[in-house]
Structure formats: C-alpha cells, structure tokens
Amino acid sequence: MDRRDTIKSLLLGSVAAGLALNGCAPDVSSEESVKPLVNGLYGRTPEEIERDEKLVSEEFFNGHELSTIAVLCDIILPKTSSSNSATEVGVTSFIEFIAKDLPNYKTPIRGGIMWLDSFSNRLYGKEFEKCLNAEQLAICDQIAYPEKTAPELKQGEKFFSTMRNLTMTGYFTSKEGLQDLGYKGNTPNVWDGIPEDVLKAHGMAYEKEWLAKCVDQSKRGDIAVWDDNGNLIS
Amino acid sequence: MQIKESPDTFDAIIVGSGAGGGMATKILSEAGLNIAVVEAGPFFDPKDPKTQTQLKWPYESPRRGASTTRAFGDYDAAYGGWEIEGEPYTRKPGTKFDWFRSRMLGGRTNHWGRISLRFGPLDFKRKDHDGLGENWPISYDDVKPYYDKVDKLIGVFGSKENIPNEPDGFFLPAPKPRLHEMYYIKGARKANIPVIPSRLSILTKRINNERGVCFYCSQCSRSCSVYGDFSSGSCLIFPAQKSGGQITLFNDSMVREVVTDDSGKAKGVIFINKKDRKEYQLNAKVVVLAASACSSARILLNSKSKHHKDGLGNSSGVVGKYLHDSTGANRMAFIPELMNRKTYNEDGVGGMHVYTPWWGNDKKLKFPRGYHIEVWGGLGMPAYGFGFNPNYLNKYIGEEVGGYGDQLRDDVKKFYGSVIGVAGRGESIPMESNYCEIDPDVVDEWGIPVLRFNYKWSEHEINQAEHMQDSFEEIFDGMGAKVLGNRPTAENKFGLEAPGRIIHEVGTTRMGNDPKTSVTNKYNQLHDVKNVFIVDAGPFVSQADKNPTWTILALSWRACDYIVKELKSQNL
Numbered sequence: 001m002d003r004r005d006t007i008k009s010l011l012l013g014s015v016a017a018g019l020a021l022n023g024c025a026p027d028v029s030s031e032e033s034v035k036p037l038v039n040g041l042y043g044r045t046p047e048e049i050e051r052d053e054k055l056v057s058e059e060f061f062n063g064h065e066l067s068t069i070a071v072l073c074d075i076i077l078p079k080t081s082s083s084n085s086a087t088e089v090g091v092t093s094f095i096e097f098i099a100k101d102l103p104n105y106k107t108p109i110r111g112g113i114m115w116l117d118s119f120s121n122r123l124y125g126k127e128f129e130k131c132l133n134a135e136q137l138a139i140c141d142q143i144a145y146p147e148k149t150a151p152e153l154k155q156g157e158k159f160f161s162t163m164r165n166l167t168m169t170g171y172f173t174s175k176e177g178l179q180d181l182g183y184k185g186n187t188p189n190v191w192d193g194i195p196e197d198v199l200k201a202h203g204m205a206y207e208k209e210w211l212a213k214c215v216d217q218s219k220r221g222d223i224a225v226w227d228d229n230g231n232l233i234s
Numbered sequence: 235m236q237i238k239e240s241p242d243t244f245d246a247i248i249v250g251s252g253a254g255g256g257m258a259t260k261i262l263s264e265a266g267l268n269i270a271v272v273e274a275g276p277f278f279d280p281k282d283p284k285t286q287t288q289l290k291w292p293y294e295s296p297r298r299g300a301s302t303t304r305a306f307g308d309y310d311a312a313y314g315g316w317e318i319e320g321e322p323y324t325r326k327p328g329t330k331f332d333w334f335r336s337r338m339l340g341g342r343t344n345h346w347g348r349i350s351l352r353f354g355p356l357d358f359k360r361k362d363h364d365g366l367g368e369n370w371p372i373s374y375d376d377v378k379p380y381y382d383k384v385d386k387l388i389g390v391f392g393s394k395e396n397i398p399n400e401p402d403g404f405f406l407p408a409p410k411p412r413l414h415e416m417y418y419i420k421g422a423r424k425a426n427i428p429v430i431p432s433r434l435s436i437l438t439k440r441i442n443n444e445r446g447v448c449f450y451c452s453q454c455s456r457s458c459s460v461y462g463d464f465s466s467g468s469c470l471i472f473p474a475q476k477s478g479g480q481i482t483l484f485n486d487s488m489v490r491e492v493v494t495d496d497s498g499k500a501k502g503v504i505f506i507n508k509k510d511r512k513e514y515q516l517n518a519k520v521v522v523l524a525a526s527a528c529s530s531a532r533i534l535l536n537s538k539s540k541h542h543k544d545g546l547g548n549s550s551g552v553v554g555k556y557l558h559d560s561t562g563a564n565r566m567a568f569i570p571e572l573m574n575r576k577t578y579n580e581d582g583v584g585g586m587h588v589y590t591p592w593w594g595n596d597k598k599l600k601f602p603r604g605y606h607i608e609v610w611g612g613l614g615m616p617a618y619g620f621g622f623n624p625n626y627l628n629k630y631i632g633e634e635v636g637g638y639g640d641q642l643r644d645d646v647k648k649f650y651g652s653v654i655g656v657a658g659r660g661e662s663i664p665m666e667s668n669y670c671e672i673d674p675d676v677v678d679e680w681g682i683p684v685l686r687f688n689y690k691w692s693e694h695e696i697n698q699a700e701h702m703q704d705s706f707e708e709i710f711d712g713m714g715a716k717v718l719g720n721r722p723t724a725e726n727k728f729g730l731e732a733p734g735r736i737i738h739e740v741g742t743t744r745m746g747n748d749p750k751t752s753v754t755n756k757y758n759q760l761h762d763v764k765n766v767f768i769v770d771a772g773p774f775v776s777q778a779d780k781n782p783t784w785t786i787l788a789l790s791w792r793a794c795d796y797i798v799k800e801l802k803s804q805n806l
Contacts, residue, residue: 041294043285043287045285045313056296077640077642078640080643090293098297101296101302140638144636144638145634164638165621165622165623168621168622168646169620171621172616173292173298173617173618181647181650182647183615185580187451189449189581190449191579191582192410193410194411194580198413201576202572204413210410214408214410214431215409215438220440221447222440223441223443230404231394232407
C-alpha cells in the first residue's frame with residue numbers, strides 16, 4: 001500500500017464511522033471501517049458516554065480537509081524504518097475528534113487549511129494536498145521554524161504549530177508511540193528504587209540513613225505493627 | 235408541591251460523604267447509631283470496572299485524556315469540577331474565588347493528592363506568635379490521640395524526623411526517591427533547605443486484610459481499585475457497611491436546608507432528589523454537616539427560620555466568613571543532566587516521594603506563617619498535551635526550535651523526563667473580609683440560592699509567594715537546572731494562584747470559645763443549636779501550611795466521640 005492508499009483507507013475508516021451513524025455510510029468493506037472511537041469502556045459516567053456518542057456521530061471536517069490534515073500529519077511524523085507514521089497510528093482520527101471535543105480548534109484548523117491552500121495556490125497554482133512532496137516541504141520550511149518565519153506568514157506558522165502539537169500528542173499517546181518513547185509504566189509492579197546502573201550513570205547513590213526510612217519490599221505483605229512510640233516493628 | 239417526609243427517624247443524618255462525612259459514618263455507625271448519609275452525587279466504588287480509570291491507557295480515550303469534561307483530565311476520579319452545569323456560584327466584582335466541587339460518594343477524597351500532614355503545636359496557636367488571625371480553642375495535645383488513631387486506621391507513609399512543628403506519627407515506610415527527586419534533594423541541600431520523605435496516605439505495607447497494598451502505578455488521582463490509598467468510600471464507608479452498621483445511603487440527593495422545630499432545635503434536613511426533582515425530608519436526632527466548608531455554610535445560611543433569622547448557627551454573623559485557601563505558586567526547570575536518560579518504570583506512588591517541610595519558623599521574614607514545597611517530574615505517562623512544543627527546550631542547549639520530520643521524535647525522546655516542577659503550598663491569614671454569602675439573585679437548577687464569593691489576597695500572601703520564587707530558584711540553581719519561563723513579578727502577585735485553586739477551602743464556620751466570634755465550639759458543635767455538628771473543614775480557625783484532610787479526619791472522629799457521649803447522656 002502506498003502512502004496515498006494508506007491515507008485513503010484510514011480516512012474512509014474515520015469518515016465512515018461518522019457517516020454510518022448518520023445513516024448514509026459509503027460502500028466500504030468491514031475491513032476498512034475502523035473500530036469505534038468510543039465504547040464507554042474507559043470509565044465514563046452516563047452523561048460522558050452520551051456526550052462522546054454525540055460527538056462521534058457529528059461531522060465537522062470535509063474529505064478535503066481530512067486528507068490535507070493527513071498529509072500534514074505524515075510530513076510532521078513520517079514513517080521510518082523503525083517507526084510508524086502519524087496516520088498509521090490513528091492521528092488523523094484523533095484530530096478529527098479533538099476538534100469537535102474542543103471546539104476552539106475548529107476555526108483555526110479549518111481556516112489554517114484554507115490559508116495553506118491559498119498560499120499553495122499562489123506559489124504553485126494548486127491546493128496543498130495536490131502539490132508534489134517537494135513543493136509541500138518547501139511550503140512547510142517557511143512556516144515550521146518560529147524564529148525564521150517571514151512576518152507576513154506568521155498565521156501560517158501558528159497553524160503549523162497547532163498541527164505539530166496535535167500530531168505529536170496524538171502519536172505519543174498511541175500504543176505505538178508509547179512504545180517508541182520507551183514508556184514502561186502503567187502496570188502493577190513493586191517499585192524498589194532507581195536501577196543501580198542509572199544511579200551510577202548520574203553520579204548518584206542512595207544514602208544509608210535515607211534508605212533506613214524506606215520500605216523493605218520483602219515485608220510489604222506483613223501487616224503493620226508499631227510500638228507505642230510509632231516505631232514500625234513488623 | 236408537597237414535601238415527602240420519610241416516616242423513619244434516624245439517629246443521625248450526615249450530609250456529605252467525603253473525609254469528614256466518611257469518618258462520621260464509620261464512627262457513629264460503629265457506635266450502633268442508625269445513620270442516613272445524604273450525598274449530592276452518584277454512588278462510586280473505585281473497584282467497579284464500569285467507572286474504573288486506573289490502568290487505562292491514553293489511547294483508550296478518544297481525546298487522549300484531555301480535560302474537556304473533567305478538570306484534571308479524563309482519568310481523574312472527581313466528578314464535578316470548577317464549574318458544574320446547573321449549579322453556578324458567583325463572585326463580588328473585583329474579587330476572585332474558584333470553587334472545586336466533587337459530586338460523588340467519597341467526594342474529593344477520590345482524587346486528592348493523599349498528602350497527609352498533621353498540624354503542629356504552633357499551628358494551633360499562631361496568633362500567640364504573630365498576632366494575626368485567631369488561636370484555635372484546642373491544642374495539638376487535644377488532637378494528637380486522634381491523629382494517632384487515624385494513622386493506624388487509614389495508613390500513611392512517612393519517616394520519623396523529630397521536627398518540632400511537623401509531628402511524627404505511626405508511619406508506614408516511605409518509597410525510595412525517584413531520579414528527579416535525587417536531584418531535588420541535592421538542590422535543596424545546597425540551598426540549605428530541608429528535604430525529607432513525603433507523607434502520603436498510601437499503603438506501602440499491608441495495614442489489614444481488607445485493603446490491598448500499593449502496586450505503584452502512580453495513579454491515586456484515579457482512585458485505587460484495590461483500596462491501596464485513602465478514599466472515604468473505600469476506607470470508611472464500605473468497611474462501616476460491611477461491619478454491619480445501620481447505614482442508609484441517599485445518593486444524588488442535594489440538601490437544601492436543615493429543618494428546625496418550634497424550639498429552634500434541628501429536626502432533620504430537606505433535600506432535592508436529583509432523579510425525580512422532588513423534595514424530601516429526613517428526620518433525625520442529630521444533624522452532621524460534612525458537605526465541604528462552603529457547601530455547609532451555604533446550607534446553614536439557607537436554613538432560615540423564626541429562631542434563626544440569619545441562618546442556622548449564625549447569631550454571630552460569622553457563618554461564611556474567614557474563608558481561606560492555601561497559597562500556591564509553582565515553577566518548572568530543565569535539568570540538562572537528565573537529557574537522553576534511560577527509560578524504566580518510574581511510576582512509583584501517586585505523588586512525590588520527597589518534600590520540603592517549612593523551615594522558617596525561627597527566621598525573621600517579611601511575611602507571617604510558612605509553606606511547604608512539593609515536587610514532581612520523571613518518566614510519566616503521556617496524555618493530551620504531551621509533545622506540545624516538542625523541542626522548545628532546544629533553545630536552552632543552543633539548538634534549533636521547530637521543524638518537522640523524524641528529528642522531532644528524537645527531540646521528544648531526548649527531553650523526556652528532564653523537566654522538574656516544584657509547588658509551594660502555604661498558609662494564608664484568615665480574614666473577616668474574605669467570605670462566601672448567599673447571592674440574593676441567583677438559584678441553581680434545584681431552586682437553591684447559590685453562594686457568592688468575596689475574596690482577595692493580602693500583602694502577607696503575596697510576600698510569601700515572592701519568597702517561594704526565591705526558594706525555587708535557589709533549589710534549581712543547586713541542582714544545576716535551568717529555570718523555565720520568566721520569574722513572575724509583583725504585577726502578577728509573584729505567581730500566586732487565585733484563591734480556591736489549591737482546593738483547601740476552610741474556615742467558614744470556625745470554632746471558638748466565644749459564641750459571638752465563632753460558629754461552633756471546640757467539639758464542632760454549633761453554639762446556637764446543640765444537635766448540629768460540622769465535621770468538614772468549616773470549623774478550621776486556620777489551616778497551617780498543611781493539607782487539611784488529616785485534620786478533618788481527626789476532628790471528625792473527635793466530634794463523633796463527643797456526639798456519642800452526649801447522646802448517651804441525653805444532652806442532645
């Protein structure tokens with residue numbers, strides 16, 4: 001699957017989810033439809049589930065806007081030999097949802113896409129998503145570096161920063177992104193201090209006096225008993 | 235509309251199920267009393283898989299945990315927030331108070347920071363030392379036995395330090411410091427600022443066979459499904475039910491007022507059932523208010539009758555006054571030595587493993603009272619907002635900011651876990667001019683007149699915040715960190731947070747020996763009405779720089795022992 005096909009199927013997935021709930025789903029095979037974004041299984045109250053379902057059934061961005069978002073996402077975080085691209089891990093769907101969830105994003109992103117298309121039309125006589133990759137990158141180069149942006153392109157810089165923020169956060173909060181980051185937590189364990197090699201690498205060591213106040217993990221299951229002076233004796 | 239009156243008469247009605255109400259439920263039910271607990275929000279049990287957020291991943295939320303519907307993010311366990319639809323509050327022009335409410339069984343204890351500090355001897359008698367505010371009518375020695383019992387019943391880790399105004403207790407052992415906390419220790423010591431293991435009500439060791447032991451997911455704000463941290467439901471109310479207490483829970487029930495009889499004595503409460511929007515009355519021998527300092531004041535002020543023209547317990551006119559919150563100011567810094575660090579599971583307990591208790595009681599400073607310093611940082615779990623401005627720290631190491639492409643991945647990994655944050659939490663001076671009152675024009679969707687706040691910080695708090703900034707910078711300097719952002723200036727009160735933001739509302743029904751200047755006596759009992767008690771933080775005369783919960787628990791227990799004794803002697 002080439003990049004365009006990947007985007008197409010991802011977008012069909014998320015757009016289809018919205019359309020399906022509106023009763024006018026395009027003809028897509030079940031393989032192509034992504035699993036619903038909302039299933040109430042992340043500890044929601046009934047009011048929150050209702051709100052989520054309403055948002056999912058709403059459509060805000062049109063197809064052109066979504067595919068432009070997808071192109072930007074993968075410019076910001078492209079596929080590499082060791083990492084997924086942003087769209088591969090569902091960032092487009094995340095941005096589609098968050099703009100409805102936090103409506104302050106709606107106008108800046110919609111208007112930002114229009115700004116980008118106008119700029120692209122002026123430079124290349126076509127919309128941004130239809131530009132060649134090299135042309136797209138040449139545009140991004142002018143709005144991706146806050147210190148270097150020409151004053152008349154500042155609004156474009158602001159839009160690009162918004163897209164970069166959302167792409168980064170969408171990526172690093174995805175399953176694949178967390179793995180890429182090296183995040184190891186969110187799992188039951190028995191914390192027993194900083195690994196020895198890490199302490200050494202930072203020129204640190206636990207002090208004896210401090211450790212004496214700390215938990216002996218071999219006795220964590222023993223019920224606490226104190227003497228009258230508050231000294232733990234179990 | 236007719237008020238539906240329950241045929242049962244309870245021994246006690248407890249309004250609110252947070253720390254104070256939970257403790258009252260346990261103590262009074264174990265004494266054999268027949269109890270009604272009236273809670274404005276839904277039932278909540280942290281171990282119910284339907285509402286559990288503990289151990290969820292960010293990608294399970296379509297907004298990746300953003301704080302759209304919950305003020306502290308999707309996975310925070312408090313239902314409610316700074317604004318609640320249908321339940322407004324107002325402010326006097328030119329003043330500010332932000333009010334956080336958690337509407338659910340257990341209230342704010344489901345998400346709180348579990349920082350469990352005893353007030354020290356000095357904290358009960360500050361006026362003797364600086365002439366400001368008022369002394370408590372009780373001393374540390376009165377409360378100590380209850381602090382001891384709370385430690386043993388609920389569990390708190392910490393360490394014996396023998397610091398005069400930071401009393402030690404019956405501690406569970408502390409967790410070992412994390413890497414950024416080792417840097418904090420180094421920085422604080424260089425700045426001659428003390429640092430000790432933190433004191434949090436999290437079980438690092440088994441305390442009984444009913445509750446589980448901490449499994450170090452750092453998610454106490456999500457409320458622990460094995461009851462490894464203190465929440466009012468899991469540690470007080472459920473155990474009280476299990477041990478056979480006569481407890482009737484009324485959920486989604488918003489108390490409007492305390493009803494009194496012809497003699498002026500309390501008879502019961504009227505509440506609105508949020509499901510059917512009808513009014514109900516419950517009757518009892520004793521009414522115990524634990525709705526939160528401001529909500530309890532609101533109920534009293536809305537309980538007007540022939541005998542209590544200005545509201546129940548308000549013959550002094552003091553109800554709602556002396557409202558105060560902790561001071562707060564924060565700062566962040568970047569530790570270059572933590573760049574490109576090796577990753578490992580560094581979750582630890584929910585919150586800091588080390589902290590700085592106040593060290594300036596003997597110093598001559600340009601502000602009264604003190605503050606403690608909390609620490610955060612480390613290899614935390616990403617959520618919405620992670621990766622924003624992904625490489626802005628590059629400017630501190632002379633590299634380019636912005637751009638796109640694979641380089642951004644490397645930048646995020648390079649800086650992951652290299653930022654440390656500190657927060658000062660201090661004592662403010664309670665003032666008569668800081669208060670909540672009934673707004674004459676506004677009701678909530680239940681038809682209940684709402685609170686209007688009037689609160690302004692004084693120079694004491696602003697000067698304290700300036701000192702916090704100095705301390706933060708000295709500590710950062712000592713650890714070789716680069717302070718992020720500009721130092722807050724006098725124009726923005728040196729970063730002092732708005733009143734209410736630290737969510738330590740106390741003082742609205744303060745205790746005292748003189749009925750003309752206080753609302754309750756030293757047993758949390760209304761001077762004006764002997765069968766009404768207040769066991770939230772309303773009776774606090776001052777709040778030290780300590781988080782209020784441990785003192786709420788101790789005083790609620792103490793008040794309930796008194797209630798049982800007085801009921802036996804037929805004095806109520």
